[in-house]
Amino acid sequence: MSQVDHTRMANAIRGLAMDAVEKAKSGHPGLPMGAADIATVLFTQFLKFDAADPAWPDRDRFVLSAGHGSMLLYSLLYLTGNKEMTLDQIKHFRQLGSLTPGHPENFHTKGIETTTGPLGQGIATAVGMALAEKMLAAEFGKKIVSHHTYVLASDGDLMEGISQEAIALAGHWRLNKMIVLYDDNGISIDGPTSLSDSVDQVKRFKSAGWAAELIDGHDPKAIAAAITRAQKSSKPSLIACKTTIGFGAPTKAGTAKAHGEALGAEELKGAKEKLGISLEPFSVPDDVLKAWREAGARGAAEHKAWDEQFAQLGNRKRAEFERRLRHERPASLAKGLRAFKKGLLENPLNVATRKSSEAAIEVIAAAMPMEFVAGSADLTGSNNNKAKSAVGFAAKTPKGRFIHYGIREHGMAACLNGIFLHGGFAPNGATFLVFTDYARGAMRLSALMGTGVVYVMTHDSIGLGEDGPTHQPVEHLSALRAMPNMRVFRPCDAVETAECWELALNRIDGPTVLALTRQNLPQLRTTVPNDSPCSHGAYELVAAQGDAKVSLFASGSEVQIAVEAQKQLAGRGIATRVVSVPSLELLLAQPAERQNAIIGNAPVKIAIEAAVRWGWDAVIGHDGEFIGMHGFGASAPAKDLFPHFGITAEAVVNAALKRV
Amino acid sequence: MSQVDHTRMANAIRGLAMDAVEKAKSGHPGLPMGAADIATVLFTQFLKFDAADPAWPDRDRFVLSAGHGSMLLYSLLYLTGNKEMTLDQIKHFRQLGSLTPGHPENFHTKGIETTTGPLGQGIATAVGMALAEKMLAAEFGKKIVSHHTYVLASDGDLMEGISQEAIALAGHWRLNKMIVLYDDNGISIDGPTSLSDSVDQVKRFKSAGWAAELIDGHDPKAIAAAITRAQKSSKPSLIACKTTIGFGAPTKAGTAKAHGEALGAEELKGAKEKLGISLEPFSVPDDVLKAWREAGARGAAEHKAWDEQFAQLGNRKRAEFERRLRHERPASLAKGLRAFKKGLLENPLNVATRKSSEAAIEVIAAAMPMEFVAGSADLTGSNNNKAKSAVGFAAKTPKGRFIHYGIREHGMAACLNGIFLHGGFAPNGATFLVFTDYARGAMRLSALMGTGVVYVMTHDSIGLGEDGPTHQPVEHLSALRAMPNMRVFRPCDAVETAECWELALNRIDGPTVLALTRQNLPQLRTTVPNDSPCSHGAYELVAAQGDAKVSLFASGSEVQIAVEAQKQLAGRGIATRVVSVPSLELLLAQPAERQNAIIGNAPVKIAIEAAVRWGWDAVIGHDGEFIGMHGFGASAPAKDLFPHFGITAEAVVNAALKRV
The missing domain is CATH 3.40.50.970 (Thiamin diphosphate (ThDP)-binding fold, Pyr/PP domains)
Structure with a gap:
């Protein structure tokens, strides 16, 4: 791909991103404009994907960790020919119901690998993807599983603490097929990153067992060469790409003003003129779109070859692979x-x-x-x-x-x-x-x-x-x-x-x-019906003898306390039932009829949980009794703490007697 | 201080830690035993403190980020002569009500600077302390404020992501009076740290603008020399101290078995024999205790000199300093x-x-x-x-x-x-x-x-x-x-x-x-009584005309919706009141009488909050109406989202009409 082609292709991303943010009057033009060169090199020369089948199992994963730059991803999906990502979707960026929400949502838009936006999550999630690739390849062989995980990360991703946990793991596991392209633009929302940061990221990643280098993020040859080196590395790779945020914007490029808001009509016009993009909103020249669509179909042959490889697997192994990908249990x-x-x-x-x-x-x-x-x-x-x-x-x-x-x-x-x-x-x-x-x-x-x-x-x-x-x-x-x-x-x-x-x-x-508890508990359940009682969130574990005067609700380790209290109350002739509540929120999500049947009508309702009351009033009412914690715990043997905090069968019995 | 003295003094820590954990049958002997040499050098030669006055404002701060090694700190407090930390407290390690809980609690035990245990928190909190020192010194001068912040950190502290955020800030701010002693023992709970970690911490800290070096953590001269160098550095300093966890334990030293449980009688005996510690539990030789007490009084002269300096400040400045330290508002x-x-x-x-x-x-x-x-x-x-x-x-x-x-x-x-x-x-x-x-x-x-x-x-x-x-x-x-x-x-x-x-x-x-909201809100309050209504968590903002049939409860941006709905309902002749609830949990913490008065007796109760219902049933009852969110939000202009999720005055009116 020639240098001219590259720039025009990258500018297609820039134009769409500027226009979409401008139309929405909301969004982040700076990252797509700054990282367009990186993305263009990656998507036209390296990324293994087939736009016709975003779910192809052996595709490379691309994670936009800097999720605020979502228009980069939406532009790429549209340009490479993702079927659902039409120009109309781009025009409805950040509008209700569109496939182009403010941050990429994988559960909403096909072709997106993971939801990003909260910084640091993308790079850390990508470590899990690269790990899964390595585990699955070890099991099914490299002919079936052999793909890279690419991440585009921002300054903010690397400032978040989770990024350290992620890169330490990737380095330790030698996830050499993970390649992070760091959009090193030196700008965050508050201004230059020098306001709050002095970390040398190349040195930092090296200290965690990564290959790392710094390149010019607007030089397509340098980007391609670095990715090529990274693909050959025995370590995960960081490529710090020096870029200009809002590249092309006449006055806002390189400043925080390009980060998180529409450029404004004049600045947008200036940027388009400077970059040589048509002033017509959302327009992409035919030849440029064609080149992008070719890039999107680039992987079709490899996909077909993979299909053939996959077909050569035995029936059983193939079925197993497919079952596993469907998350179906054996x-x-x-x-x-x-x-x-x-x-x-x-x-x-x-x-x-x-x-x-x-x-x-x-x-x-x-x-x-x-x-x-x-x-x-x-x-x-x-x-x-x-x-x-x-x-x-x-x-x-x-x-x-x-x-x-x-x-x-x-x-x-x-x-x-x-x-x-x-x-x-x-x-x-x-x-x-x-x-x-x-x-x-x-x-x-x-x-x-x-x-x-x-x-x-x-x-x-x-x-x-x-x-x-x-x-x-x-x-x-x-x-x-x-x-x-x-x-x-x-x-x-x-x-x-x-x-x-x-x-x-x-x-x-x-x-x-x-x-789950640290401490021992008695086994209380005496039946194992096919319709698992836990699936309704709660169920009557011990029935009252006669019309219940008291209902005891408890979860986990406090169910044994409820059962003991039930015995003591029954011994005093007070009909009491015990409801085990393994999942309070699931109980509250049951249809009203079932919920009412489980909660019951006993005039006295007591909940027992070694935790705060917050949420339990839905079951016991604001006037119900709660035996549990009212503040933080304390250091002591557990056997001393339950009586200390008044979480005992005696306390339950006393609370019930007070009310009956 | 001679080498012999040092070892016997360090062994006093080891002995107390082993004995206390053994008696409690719970705790972490490994860190105090491994880090005893570091702590002894720090507390006997460097740390500026006066055991007689743990609150002396210009003391050095010492933060045990590895809070599980709490017996190190308790031993030091006892040995240096902290008045409340008696041997009896040490003997009641991890027991209800003692001053020696499982992890150090500053709100519970004097002489402890901050609560630690959740890993990474100590080192990150210490950055705030060192920052405060720098800010306060700039204001009141170095004669009044000039102290170091020392941290003892473990592998776990440095694995937690928060540590990266903390060290990046300290490096950027050049908090050169912050000195982290890293107990580099290569062991975590699961075994050798090589199970999950390959990070070169010295390189990592250097990449964040720190001075950093690796030393032998059992060589008191090397420790002292490194601290001296760190004190002179223009950057914050990491001293990675290679240590043996459970130093002295005959079979468990250097293994995860020394980390988090009592050594057991035999191992303890072997350790004491090896180290030359009396087998008598909790015993410290008189001369060793005396040397430690001298170390605890080492800062008394400096404290006195500081008092004199402080007395030379003008009355006004002195009063200001004291007011500020009391957290009293002007x-x-x-x-x-x-x-x-x-x-x-x-x-x-x-x-x-x-x-x-x-x-x-x-x-x-x-x-x-x-x-x-x-x-x-x-x-x-x-x-x-x-x-x-x-x-x-x-x-x-x-x-x-x-x-x-x-x-x-x-x-x-x-x-x-x-x-x-x-x-x-x-x-x-x-x-x-x-x-x-x-x-x-x-x-x-x-x-x-x-x-x-x-x-x-x-x-x-x-x-x-x-x-x-x-x-x-x-x-x-x-x-x-x-x-x-x-x-x-x-x-x-x-x-x-x-x-x-x-x-x-x-x-x-x-x-x-x-x-606080992003979006504009009308000013609704028309009075500013001295007894701030918000101080009770909630209050009646709009009274009903006559006996209220409907009570509307709302917080923040939804109060305007309640006020609008109130008008519409009143217009239809339905007496409705509005309760503003700036703090739901504070309302629920009010005495019952006040709480009942605020919540009121209207037969229809509706809560309105653009958030989940969880917790609101305490006010409106499980059968009350809730106008709010029932799941995650969506990307769209705010003006579209409120109607989309049904959070409008119309929805409130309809819910009320359905119930009245």
């Missing part, structure tokens, strides 16, 4: 868990739910040995989510399916998103429940994108004991329940734990938190 | 805001609450020009928390009181904690409300420690419009309200905004979130 999973649950009825498991989770994981890993990818943020022995058979993943053991993330909860969560989005795996990651605070940025994207990842969050209350209030979650259950499309399960025993694991793995359109 | 603040609010009644300000906040900030900054320290995570022009007069803080402008944090929300929040804990300032930091997800780890510590910091969180709903669901908070209000000791204010107009700012600044025992 039939052996349900069967195995069913037998496991029945076995529990015969041989109860009176252990911590983190331990009964471990037992369930043995069954799951047996059914899904290569797709169940567990990992922990350096709490493997505490989280208990490593199957005995699981081998640690490392650069030299890419078939390993247990991942040591180090103390990097946020990076882990983003990685889980990337692994799921890449396809082929059912990923889960573990830490203490309290540290969901560190991972919340990525967990919210799990919920928004609907990635079916599982968060194994152990040590779920003051029951963790001596580590004290910094490590004892009290508000986290509520804060997670409040998040749309996030499912929180807090099982009360081994049977519920197995049920919740199954529900979590079968939930492929959203994430699940499993909140 | 009388001019209340006076200025009172006049401002009265002025608003005459000249209403019908603007976004982020803009009326800006107007209030002008008044606040005039009253507290040097102590009101604002800052933004690269959204200065959007958050509107920079006073016109405010100068940007930089290495060369240490009197600047506006801080450009870059795109580092988590680092910013930790920095705010550090600034507050250091004393002398009323810090606030700003970003979009949705990005509290990134900062939550540090915000929780604000709440737990009770730091009086203010989080200026703008763009607080779908009202931010085009940026779309990644930038539109829907669950964040609820998730923050659920956090103990966190105050969330969402003012509805300019008057409430000023009131909430005053309440926030006067709240010096806990943090406050101000949730």
Whole structure:
């Protein structure tokens, strides 16, 4: 591709981006204008993709970590011939219902790999994609799985702490097929990055085991040469591309004014004149569009060759590959868990739910040995989510399916998103429940994108004991329940734990938190109906003898307290029932009739949870009794903390007696 | 101090740590044993402190970022003669009510600078302390303020992303009085750090503008020489100290087994024999204790000299310094805001609450020009928390009181904690409300420690419009309200905004979130009573004409919708009142009588908030009507989004009519 062609092609991106932002009177023209040269080189010479099939499994992944520059991506989709991304969509940039929202949304627009905008998430999610590529290639061979993961990242992406977690992991794992193009324009919203930053990014990435170099981001030959070098590296690569934000804008280029607002009619005109772009809005010269469409079809032959390779796989392996990419679970999973649950009825498991989770994981890993990818943020022995058979993943053991993330909860969560989005795996990651605070940025994207990842969050209350209030979650259950499309399960025993694991793995359109105890619990469930009771969020675990005067609602470790209180109250002739509530928000999402049936009409309603009340009034009413936490926890053995904070069967009985 | 003395003194730490963990059967012996040499050199030769007065303003700060090694700190406090830290407290390590909880809690134990345990927080909070030192020194002179901030950090601290945000800021600001001693023991909970990490920390810190070197962490001369070099550096310094975790333990030293559990009787005995420590639990030889006590009194003379210097300050300056350290607000603040609010009644300000906040900030900054320290995570022009007069803080402008944090929300929040804990300032930091997800780890510590910091969180709903669901908070209000000791204010107009700012600044025992709109709002309040109505969380803004049939509850931008609906309903003869709820959790914390009076008895209760329902049932009941969000937002102009999601006066009227 000649230099002239390159510039005209890059200018097509610039023109569309300027026009779309101008029409919307909202958006970010600076990045698309500055990074157009990088994107043009990447998409016309390197990126393996077929615009006719954005879901081709062996495509290269391109992640626009700097999601505010969404018009770069929309322009590329339109120019390369993505079927749904019409010029009309570009004209409706940032309008209700368009395929061109303010930030790229993969759940909304085809051809977009992941949702970005919250800075740092793209680069960290891409690490998960590159990891998945390496794991899947080790399993199915490089003829079927062999693609790169490219990231376009901004200053802001690299300032966010999550970026450090991500690059440390990628460097450690030697994810050499991950290539980050850093749009090094030296400008952020407040002005020059020198206002707040002095980091030498090339040196920083090198310190994390990356290949890294600085180039001129407006020189297509330099860009191509750097990508070529990066493709040959045995390490992940950073290419810092010095660019001018808003390249071409006569007065705003190189300044923060080009970053996040429409250029304005005059500046836009000036930019187009300077760049030699037609003043006609949204116009792309025919020959330029043709060249772009050719770039979009560039991968068609390779795609066809891949199809042929794929066809040569045995039927079984092909079916397996396709099932895995559909996130469909093997039939052996349900069967195995069913037998496991029945076995529990015969041989109860009176252990911590983190331990009964471990037992369930043995069954799951047996059914899904290569797709169940567990990992922990350096709490493997505490989280208990490593199957005995699981081998640690490392650069030299890419078939390993247990991942040591180090103390990097946020990076882990983003990685889980990337692994799921890449396809082929059912990923889960573990830490203490309290540290969901560190991972919340990525967990919210799990919920928004609907990635079916599982968060194994152990040590779920003051029951963790001596580590004290910094490590004892009290508000986290509520804060997670409040998040749309996030499912929180807090099982009360081994049977519920197995049920919740199954529900979590079968939930492929959203994430699940499993909140598990450190401390031992008795097995309380005595039946394992096919219609898993946990699937309705709550169910009557112990019926009242006669018309219930008292309903006790509890989750997790406090269900045993409810059961004990029920016995004491029944002994005093007060008809009491116990409702186990593994998922409060799921209960509240049930149809009214079912919800009312579960909640019941007992005049006294008491909720018991070693956490804050926030949210429980929906079940017990503002005048209901709540036995739980009213502030932060304390450092002491767990056996001392429950009485200290008044979370005991006696407290429940007293509260009930006061009301009856 | 001779080499022999050093080793025996360090062994006193090791002995106490081993014994305390053994007795508790819980805790982390490995770090205190490994880092004892570093701590001994620091505390006996360098750290400026006076054990008799842990609150001496010009003491050096010591932050144990690796909070799990709390026995290191407790041992040091006991050995150096901290009055409250008796041997009996050490013997009750990790027990209910002791001064020796699992992780160091500054709000609980004197002589501890900040609460640590969640990894990365200590080092990031320390950056705020060092920043505060620099700012305060620029104001009061180096004779009054001149101290170092030392941090002992672990592998885990440096793996957490927040550490990158912190070191980038410290390097950029050239906080040369910050010295990080990195306990480089190569071991984390899961095993050798090589399981998950390959980062070269010396190179990494250098890339962020730090001086950095690697030394033998068991060689007291090397440690002392490195600290001496660091004190002379013009940059912040990292001293990576190669150590052996669990130093002295015969079989567990250098392994993960020494990290987080009691050594066990045999290993403990072996360690003591190897190190030459008495087998008698908790015993410290008299001469060693004496040497330690001398070290604790080492700073007494310097303290006295400082007292004399301080006495030479003018009365006014001395009183100002002391007032500032007490976090007491100047009388001019209340006076200025009172006049401002009265002025608003005459000249209403019908603007976004982020803009009326800006107007209030002008008044606040005039009253507290040097102590009101604002800052933004690269959204200065959007958050509107920079006073016109405010100068940007930089290495060369240490009197600047506006801080450009870059795109580092988590680092910013930790920095705010550090600034507050250091004393002398009323810090606030700003970003979009949705990005509290990134900062939550540090915000929780604000709440737990009770730091009086203010989080200026703008763009607080779908009202931010085009940026779309990644930038539109829907669950964040609820998730923050659920956090103990966190105050969330969402003012509805300019008057409430000023009131909430005053309440926030006067709240010096806990943090406050101000949730502010992007979009314009009408001024609704018509009175400014002395007893600020916002201080009760909620109040009747519009009374019903006659017995109310409908109560409308709303916060922030939705109060105008409630007011409009009230008019329409009143027009139809339905007596309706409006309750403004700037702080839902504060309303629910009021005494029952006041709470009932505010909530009232209208048969129909409707809450209106452009956020999720979670938590509102406490006011409106589970059968109450909620007009708000039921999932994530969307990208479109704000004016299109409110009708799209059905958050309008018409929807409120219809809901009311359905029920009346």
